[in-house]
Amino acid sequence: MARQNKFYLRLATFVAVIVILLAAGPFYIVNEGEQAVVTRFGQIVKSCTSTGLYFKVPFLDVVTVYPAKILSLEGDQARIPTKENQFIIVDTTSRWKISDPALFYQSFKTLDAAYNKLSDVIDSSTRTIITRNRLSEIVRSSNLINEEKDSADSNQLAGIEGEDSAEIEALVNVNSNNESVSKGRSALCQEMADDARKMVGEYGIELIDIVPRQIKYSDELTESVYNRMIKERNQVAQAYRSLGEGKKSEWLGKLENEKRTIESEAYRKSEETKGKADAEAAAIYTQSYTRDPKFYEFWKSLESYKNTMGNFDVTYSTKMDYFKYLYSSDGKRQ
Known part of the structure; x- marks a missing residue:
């Protein structure tokens, strides 16, 4: 039991x-x-x-x-100077994953600690790469803007010919291109990721990429950019105004020349007409004189009296041959 x-x-x-x-x-x-x-x-x-x-x-x-999935890290906005010492606001996003869980546990133990460390590493790499490069390299990935600008300039000057087009080009400087890009934003993003990978590999983390989610000008740089844009647009407007004033003066000059030409031609034709009329009148006078010379002489004397007698107030002599038709009772020459 x-x-x-x-x-x-x-x-x-x-x-x-x-x-x-x-x-x-x-x-x-x-x-x-x-x-x-x-x-x-x-x-x-x-x-x-x-x-x-x-x-x-x-x-x-x-x-x-x-x-074991791919994780994302949204970075905080950072105010970073470029190579030209122009400050921009950069906001990045990154993708990463845990490649070695044992090493990750030894380094951080928790995801929150990993996020904090990774954020510092990415911020440092982003700042390092941006400060080494020009602003144009950071915001652009190609030189397509220069090609589009050339096309836009051609369309803008399509209605302007010859010397006028050359004048506009000189005034607005349409042949000036933006800075050429040798790397571009994509290459810089790759450089940021490569630089950060050197520091996070020992933590059992695989950094996939770093992408700038947003890049914008700082407040002071934004105002400077707007002022430059306004200045360029005013320059273009003034160029067209200058061209218009030049065209106006040119057409007014042509108009004045044509006016003088027309007036000169009209005066020439009027003088020719007057000359023909005087010749015809002289021929008529000559024909009349040959018919009755005495009547012709009498008629010419009356016309002369009509034109000149109004200029005399008093006549002191009656023996003048000029008045020979005035002192005859029958109107004949004495």
């Missing part, structure tokens, strides 16, 4: 131990998109990067699960 009681006691003890072990969870599951690190007394026992069911020592092993 005592032996039977001991047997049941041992069996109950064994069952209790099994139940306690099962309750403590000797198994753990690594799901899709996860990876795990198993530690015992703070020391890493193993890491699991594949999905499946795994065993651990109850009460001794601790499982820390990390995401």
Whole structure:
């Protein structure tokens, strides 16, 4: 009987131990998109990067699960000077993942700590690369703007010909191109990522890329850019005004020349007409004179009296031959 009681006691003890072990969870599951690190007394026992069911020592092993997916880090806005010492506001976003969970656990243990460290590294790399390059390299990826500008300038000058087009080009400086880009924003983003990878590789992190989500001018630079744009537009407007004033003067000069030409031609024709009329009148006078010379002389004398007598107030002599037709009672020459 005592032996039977001991047997049941041992069996109950064994069952209790099994139940306690099962309750403590000797198994753990690594799901899709996860990876795990198993530690015992703070020391890493193993890491699991594949999905499946795994065993651990109850009460001794601790499982820390990390995401195996690609993670994103939204950086804070930073005020950074360019190579020309022009300040811009840069806001970056990055993609990364945990490549070595054991090394990641040794370095950070928690994701929050990793985010803080990675943010500092990315900010440092972004600042380093931007300060080494010109503003045009940061905001542009190609020289397409120069090609589009040449096309726009051609369209703008399409209605202007020859010397006028050359004049406009000289006034508005349409042949000036923006700075050529040798690297571009894409290459600089790659340089930022390469520089940051040198520092995060030892933390079990794989940095995929760094992309500027937003690049904008600082307040003082924005005002300077707007003022430059206004100045350029005013320069273009003044160029067209100057061209218009020049055209106006040119056409007024042509108009005046044509006016003088027309007046000169009209005067010439009027003089020719007058000359022909005088010639015809002289011919008529000559024909009349040959018919009756005395009447012709009398008629010419009356015309002369009509034109000159009004200029005399008093006549002091009646013996003048000029008045020979005035003092005859029958109107004949005395």
